[in-house]
Amino acid sequence: MAEPLLELRNLRKAYGALTVTDDVSLSVRPGELHAVIGPNGAGKTTLIHQISGMLSSDSGQILFDGENVTHLSMPQRVRRGLARSFQITSILPGFSALENVALAVQARHGSSFRLFGNAAQERALNEPAMQHLNTVGLGGRASIPAGLLSHGEKRQLELAIALATEPKLLLLDEPLAGTGHDESLRVVETLRRLKGRITIVLIEHDMDAVFSLADRVSVLVYGRVIATDTPENVRMNEDVRTAYLGEEETV
Numbered sequence: 001m002a003e004p005l006l007e008l009r010n011l012r013k014a015y016g017a018l019t020v021t022d023d024v025s026l027s028v029r030p031g032e033l034h035a036v037i038g039p040n041g042a043g044k045t046t047l048i049h050q051i052s053g054m055l056s057s058d059s060g061q062i063l064f065d066g067e068n069v070t071h072l073s074m075p076q077r078v079r080r081g082l083a084r085s086f087q088i089t090s091i092l093p094g095f096s097a098l099e100n101v102a103l104a105v106q107a108r109h110g111s112s113f114r115l116f117g118n119a120a121q122e123r124a125l126n127e128p129a130m131q132h133l134n135t136v137g138l139g140g141r142a143s144i145p146a147g148l149l150s151h152g153e154k155r156q157l158e159l160a161i162a163l164a165t166e167p168k169l170l171l172l173d174e175p176l177a178g179t180g181h182d183e184s185l186r187v188v189e190t191l192r193r194l195k196g197r198i199t200i201v202l203i204e205h206d207m208d209a210v211f212s213l214a215d216r217v218s219v220l221v222y223g224r225v226i227a228t229d230t231p232e233n234v235r236m237n238e239d240v241r242t243a244y245l246g247e248e249e250t251v
């Protein structure tokens with residue numbers, strides 16, 4: 001079996017007496033869509049922050065693409081191909097969808113574009129930006145100011161911006177949150193298109209989406225991984241069923 005692209009070893013984070021992630025170990029294989037689910041407050045978002053580098057861990061290790069990245073900053077991790085989809089707040093509302101993605105392309109490639117003339121520079125930024133917009137299904141909205149996009153379209157734009165960093169692994173924290181029915185179908189379709197092309201760690205409350213998209217699912221309860229398995233096996237797992245009793249979303 002291929003080496004994991006991402007491996008968490010005994011990761012832990014506490015706030016005072018509250019241990020939020022507790023001895024979390026899991027492996028994400030190259031190319032898989034690995035979902036992390038769990039009841040409210042289980043520590044999912046904290047775990048994503050630890051993986052992305054937004055939060056430091058109290059103990060444990062994060063190995064990415066064979067390298068120990070535990071103590072690297074978030075930008076250092078992004079440069080190595082470990083990206084997270086940023087929240088809508090990072091979108092520039094007065095800039096078009098295309099310009100938002102082109103800026104991310106430029107940020108990824110740093111000063112190398114300065115060697116180009118203006119027109120060539122624009123083309124070198126806009127062409128990949130347009131490709132990313134097409135991938136997320138926003139190609140037809142490229143010239144619209146980002147502030148005028150619907151909530152669901154903004155979530156698609158976040159994905160395009162994340163793709164512009166050319167990640168090997170994409171961390172997605174509730175990409176369907178706040179989207180309506182049709183919008184959520186569009187985001188799920190986008191994720192299905194990305195699946196296999198890029199390794200994805202997905203946190204999502206929408207169980208239909210999780211179970212239709214994920215190759216494997218890890219279940220976090222009170223900061224601990226109680227199961228990692230295929231969606232079918234997770235659905236039948238007694239411990240998982242017990243953990244979700246009384247929750248709104250049933251597995």
Ligand SMILES: Nc1ncnc2c1ncn2[C@@H]1O[C@H](COP(=O)(O)OP(=O)(O)OP(=O)(O)O)[C@@H](O)[C@H]1O
Nearest residue numbers: 015018020038039040041042043044045046047205
């Ligand atoms: N900065 C912080 N200081 C203190 N406690 C925190 C902090 N961040 C998170 N917590 C607590 O850690 C626990 C886990 O929070 P986290 O947001 O990671 O859970 P979650 O599984 O993502 O929840 P949800 O599904 O509701 O989004 C919660 O009890 C939360 O109140």
